[in-house]
Amino acid sequence: MRKKIYSKFDKKEITALPHVVFDGRIISIISPKETDKAVDYLLSCDILGVDTETKPAFHRGEQHQVCLLQVSNRDTCFLFRLNHTGMTPAIKRLLEDTKVKKIGLSWHDDLRALQAREPFTPGLFIDLQDMVAELGVKDLSLQKLYANFFQQKISKRQRLSNWEAPVLTDKQKQYAAIDAWSCINLYEEMTRLKKTHDYELIVEPEPEMVPETANKNV
Numbered sequence: 001m002r003k004k005i006y007s008k009f010d011k012k013e014i015t016a017l018p019h020v021v022f023d024g025r026i027i028s029i030i031s032p033k034e035t036d037k038a039v040d041y042l043l044s045c046d047i048l049g050v051d052t053e054t055k056p057a058f059h060r061g062e063q064h065q066v067c068l069l070q071v072s073n074r075d076t077c078f079l080f081r082l083n084h085t086g087m088t089p090a091i092k093r094l095l096e097d098t099k100v101k102k103i104g105l106s107w108h109d110d111l112r113a114l115q116a117r118e119p120f121t122p123g124l125f126i127d128l129q130d131m132v133a134e135l136g137v138k139d140l141s142l143q144k145l146y147a148n149f150f151q152q153k154i155s156k157r158q159r160l161s162n163w164e165a166p167v168l169t170d171k172q173k174q175y176a177a178i179d180a181w182s183c184i185n186l187y188e189e190m191t192r193l194k195k196t197h198d199y200e201l202i203v204e205p206e207p208e209m210v211p212e213t214a215n216k217n218v
Contacts, residue, residue, distance in 0.1 A: 003199040008138050009148040010204075017153040020146065022177040024075035028168065035090040038078045042094060045073040048102045049183035050125070052110045053163040053176060066113040067164050070180040071102075077177035083164050087118035097123040103183040105129060105142050128183060131190050136201045146182055149189050154178055 029038050042048060053068040067083040071094065080091060095114065104110060107127045114120070129140050139145055143154045158175035168176075193199045 003193065004202055005135065005137060005148055005193075005199050006202045006204055007136055008204045009144045011144065014143065014147045014153050017147055017151055020150075020152045020154050020178055020182065022077065022174060022181050024072075024077060024177070024181070026077050026079065026173045026177045028079045028081060028173070030081050030084045032085050032088045035080065035085055035088045038080070039090040039094045041076075042071055042073065042078065043097055043100055045100060047184055047187070048073055048100055049180040049187075050102050050104045050107065050110070051176070051179040051183070052113060054113065055162055055164045056160045064164070065117055066110070068176060069114070070176045072177060072180040072184065074181070074184060077180055079168070079173060079176055081168075082117065087114070087120075092118065092120045095120050095123060100124065101126055101187075103128065103187040105145075105183055105186075106140070126187065128186055128190070131187070131194075135190060135193060135199070136203070142179065142182065145186055149186060154182060 027038070029035055049072045051070050052066045053070070054066045055064040057063060065083070067081065069080040069082055069091065071078050071080070082091075085091070102123070102125045104125060105128045107125055111122050111125070128145065132138075132140065132145065137145070137148065139148060143156060146152060146154050155175065158169075158172050161169075161172055163172070165172075
């Protein structure tokens with residue numbers, strides 16, 4: 001049976017879907033010396049999912065630097081707490097690597113935030129938002145894309161939590177890991193569908209435009 005995907009996934013349908021769970025290891029990196037070993041391990045992998053988190057700002061003029069870089073392979077996610085480690089030479093080596101595919105979503109924005117901490121030349125990164133249009137999908141958010149391709153829900157409840165907290169909660173760690181790890185799953189499924197064409201695209205109609213009321217004085 002061919003897989004059904006939608007040009008635009010109905011957000012109302014997401015609520016009833018089963019939640020995504022990351023069952024792998026989650027390792028927090030909180031000191032500069034830990035970054036070398038973690039990066040060596042990650043660069044030995046064939047593919048990585050990446051994402052970042054920043055403490056939310058709730059007041060006008062308030063700004064925060066990106067404080068978390070999460071990088072995952074298929075079963076292990078490292079959480080680099082940049083507000084503790086800083087942008088070490090090892091982390092820059094990871095970000096500048098040109099051999100291992102690193103998959104993100106709206107990653108251009110993340111790169112700018114990371115470069116604001118420390119200048120570097122980005123290596124091999126692939127943005128899922130650059131791939132979806134080739135399949136006829138118009139959605140760009142991670143939650144909608146994952147629901148569309150896997151019929152599972154990525155919870156966004158932790159998005160506005162304090163990512164600079166002294167210790168991240170288990171829910172924060174799970175959220176951060178899923179956001180990075182799920183990018184691998186989406187990339188591999190999109191790549192498979194583009195190669196096999198084993199899918200049916202269901203095109204959702206665009207909402208009708210309501211014509212403007214004619215000017216009675218004309």
